[in-house]
Amino acid sequence: MLDDLDAVLEEEDQPAKSDSPRLSPRGRGGRSAIALFLTLLLFGLLAGGGWYGYTKVKGLFTDEDYSGPGGAEAIVQIKTGQSATEIGTMLFGQKVVASPDAFVAAAKENARSKNIQAGWYKLKVEMKASDALTLLLDPKSRWVTKVTLPEGLTYQQTFQALSKATKIPVAAFEKAGKNPVGLGIDASWFTRSDGKKIDKTDIEGFLYPATYELSPKADATEVLKTIVANFNTQMEQMEFAATVRKSRGGVTPYEALIVASIAQAEALKDVDMAKVSRVIYNRAYGDFDCKCLGLDSTVNYWLRITGKGSKASEHLTNADLHNPKNPYNTHDKKGLPPGPIGNPGQVAIKGAMNPTNNFPYYYFISVDTAGTMAYGKTGEDHAKNVLIACQNGIPLC
Template sequence: MLDDLDAVLEEEEQAQPAASRHRNRSRGGRSAIAFFMSLVLLGLLVGGGWFAYSKVKGFFVADDYAGPGGAEAIVQIKTGQSATDIGTTLVRQKVVASVDAFTDAAKDNNRSKNIQAGWYRLKVEMKASDALAALLDPKSRWVNKVTIPEGLSYQQTFQKLSQATKIPVADFAKAAKNPVALGVDEAWFRRGDGKPADKTDIEGFLYPATYELSPRADATEVLKTIIGNFNAEMEKLEFVPTVEKGRGGISPYQALIVASIAQAEALKDEDMPKVSRVIYNRAYGEFPCHCLGLDSTVNYWLRISGKKVKPSEKLTQSDLHNPNNPYNTHDKPGLPPGPIGNPGQAALKGAMSPTNNFPYYYFISIDTKGTMAYGKTGADHDRNRLRACQNGIPLC
């Protein structure tokens, strides 16, 4: 049956004119070409669309590196920088691919406002969110951290700073020769007792605190940072106006000297105002010689002269009464030429606001805990000294 149908179809095709058969073949060829051209056009449309997308996607999706990053990049974040500022810094150093990628990451992280100023160890070509996480990680910060305890001399402070920063002590000594250039107000170097103040003496201005110093800072920049902190702390304490208003002609520099002595003599914060009052009483009160009679000032001179500091019981008469020692307070009246160390907050408060109605001229530590006893007369002082000896203080 099927064979008969095939034969019929073949006869019909042979019966058609040749031109008609040719038109049929041509129409089939054109259909194939049209189909091929449709495929080409579709490919162009798809390819063009992808090309256009690739060109405009940057307007909608911020460029970002895949991470995790490669070579180390040392980046400085400055105080007050916004997320955009930080992103710009990171882009310049090729840490992130775009500012938008970083700011987008910052918007998605509530802790992004906690980025601290300082130097950071990051990597080139980091994913923006990873860079942000690193900036929030304390371990990424690159700082020289150093703690300056209360009462250190400038020489001891330079040693501490040198150990932390690897900057030679000599560099700090050289930079310290001009405290005014480092930020100390020249007005500090005034005294109301007729004695001169040495404008090259940095002692007293190296405020005790813990500092995070830039690893790129030199000696001058380090000292400027510390003195800047001194200025800020003095302003918070209102040290200058308080002293000028309430100390009857005593200058802030004189009060700074008193604070440094109180820091050296008293172990407990509660004694700082009392010791300060005794110093003022002896120097400017009705004490006969107006001399302080302190071993701490003598030892200060030994220290800065390159000599060995001695316990009070081992100081000789020649040590105590050396006429060439400007810090000899056993024979020379009034306050010494300058501070004998760098006082902390408690000592500064004691010097600016000494205990009122405290008519004593002597003080002494009477036990190993630093308990202080005060006396009005030499006889009182002798009795307190005996108490100290009985408590194991080596004075007798």
């Protein structure tokens, strides 16, 4: 471009040839106009290049950022352990912030930025980075499905509660729940010392009671994996398996989990969990004559999961209590039932791990509506406690 301009200017300085009598000042002015145009064009390019260079240099010292509050909704996921740079890059990729550096700069200026929790959030496209950070620190911006699973629910009741909270069909949870090992339960759990067969598709007992914050985009399998992962964490923290193997004289962790589920169903007060567990161990593994548990709760569990409906103890018939086809009939069948009869909480689990020592009882019963438990060593002791319960309004007589 500079060479072309020089050529034009040199031509302007040359005298007119003698054989060009028609050359006039007007023609000369045309070439001057071209030169002027090229000169202005050159300066324009130089100015534009200077501005481009300025903006590039400016970018080295300031972070590109949006100024407004944002527009359309943007759903983003923050994962556990992500750094500010990783979050900023993700937000930039979803057009929430103008640059990763803008978010990093905002995070550096806010001491609370380290408190961002993992989960899904509702933000907006083209937000000011500091505004995006503020929303990530606001619990109300988290997009989660929260569900509380109380102690003692059966797997069916758990699936119903999960379905209600997540809008995922119960059938999807039933299908996913048929593979406990695939959900994260170690296969070593499915062992027993009494030789009874275990149904390895039975997820009962492994759905730990707690309040869960679930991903709104999770399917049934992912939801159950979250719950099972918490079960595993809780068992590890309580050292459940190691304690049972060391102190329960050959009883396996799975059997102890069954005991915990029964204690959860039978004892209304925390103080009785370890005592009821001891009575169950005494009956199943001690010198109790029939080595049967004789519990209505196990009979009712089978009635419930087979769709027949549970009954109050006073309404259970002899046919119900002594049904030979009921695998959870503990009135006639020795030892523990085939599996847990619900999902026990921490107190019941600890009670099964460490049942009350020096507690030589074989019977227990709630003797009032508050759930006060009485214990007996003999059938005669138990009969007296039943009478007390009847006098206190418990409909057993």
